[in-house]
Amino acid sequence: MINAKTEKPFSGIISITKHGKVQYLTIKGFANKEKKTPLERNDQFVIGSISKQFTAALILRAYDEGKVSLHTPIRKYLPNLKLSWADTVTIHQLLTHTHGIVSLNKALSFRAGTQYAYSQIGYDLMAQILESVNNKSFSVLADELFKKCVMLNTFHPDLKKYKNLVKGYSEQENGKLVFETATFENYPAAGGFISTVDDLIKWNECLYSGKLFKANTFEMMKTKQPLAIRQHPLFGRTEYGYGITVDDKEGLLQLGQTGYTPGFISMNFYFPKTQTSLIILDNFVWYPEELDKAFKYHTEILKFLRNSLK
Template sequence: MNFKKSLYCLWIYIFISLIFFSCQKVEKKQFEDSYISAIDSLIESTTVKPFNGVVLMVKDGKQIYSKTQGFANREKKIPLTPENQFVIGSISKQITAVMILQEYEKGSINLNEPIRTYFPNVKQKWADSVTVHHLLTHTHGIRNLNEPLAFPLGSKFEYSQLGFKLLANILENVKKQSFEEISTTFFKTIGLKHTAYPSIENKKMITAGYTETESGNIIYEENTFQNYVAAGSFISTAQDLVKWNTLLHNGKLLKNETFKLMTKQYETRKHPIFGSIEYGYGLTFQKNEQDIQIGALGFAPGFVSSNFYFPQTKTSLIILENTAYKLPNFKKTFYHHTELLKTVKNNNQPN
């Protein structure tokens, strides 16, 4: 009798458990459907400029959301595909930072040594005090290679494309190769097959970039590559940027101690879109949110991009557009990006 009673209780327990887990699955499915619907609503909204680009979200290796909308070439009416390559703007900086840090791990570069070591012929005295760390954190004060520092070294943050051009030159000095050769080898080694230095040949594969004029016309952008490559002109795809995040945030590119250096809070910047944000080496985050949301926005004429990673759930959100609306109002230019980030961050909590 006791055996039958125990067996009966076991079956009741199993039955209740099945109902409980089934309800959990239904609730999770309803939540995910609602979540995806909210993202779709943002992308397809008719109250703002039409989204023209690619959105990809991957959580712990599983694709959660993918959307491709608009044209790769407006004149020829060629639709975008997930495989299209975009210029990724300042997302390039974290790539350059990793290449510098890999040489640091080898002992080829000292982060706190004056850059005179790498530029013995520079006439300005700042070469005897500015370090690689200053270049990585935008605190060096170099505005022109032939002029003194614009402010006392390390006294403030001033966003600098030139600083990352100097980092590329340091890599060339150390490795005795061109930055194009260095980055090409780097991408091949880590398996990013669709990420590249924008050489003449590689530029043929990039989707066309467009800019909205003050009169509201959309024109082909001819000045996309005005930024230094190391600072803002690498090209990539959404899929490759997900791979990049997976490698970077899972210890495949840097040692743990070095990655902590990269994601350390060094400087605060008054950002035109996010307000007050913190800077590491090529990566940005809200104050003390390195473990919540970390990444970067990117802009190159005709291209608007975002690459953010949510470490707690191993989630990547990539947004790549090839049409820049509402310039110079970057808050409106990056409207889809900031709204999608809010949605993903608010719903992307650990289980």
């Protein structure tokens, strides 16, 4: 499918691994479209909401260390927050998008813990909480986590250590693909980390081995949480654990997340039964206003893999 002749070609890396060994790998397209620089395996991409897994993992590790409570109002960790909702919103609600925060200076859109609304700001607040309880910057804390997982090419964007970041492109109304300048407008904790296909393979091995957390904490992360149910633009009804989606339809457990940020599309799903990872990193965003079309290549590949695993 990705090799079909089309005016809207796929540009990116697709990897399927089982038990940590590569079963399928294809690399197609350009790291720099203007210079016709071909993509390479060690190229870095912005991974969008896959970043939320990193932030959730850091919070849960802080929980294991007794530095935070998941059900204590966040005022305890961020005393300078101005509005009264800081006395009711909890880290659990930040993790599960059930907090109702739309702005630091506005009232909640609903009473905390009563509804679901997919959010970026909640993950930024968790980054601030992590800085408060650790007396370190969020970027340094993330770097320490990546080193623990031997992910030497994954970075918080503020560190400026990335050397192989590809250019991301978005389709314009006239159908032309242009270099995207708004890629990093999202909160890094929610969608701004930079990584490679091989580092995300390592991440899945590190995360799903359970070695990052206590056993009960890991179970919480991959357990469907009450109210954490989204009408996803690609998948319809989608249920969340902490930082990841939890899908057990058709008797096949699938954990992970998609990612989108201007200029980049990504997908990282893990199937525990067979220890299979699907990772897709893409730097050509066609149909940016229609995500079902933008993710067409990715969802079709996911569908094919799921059928082969059932």
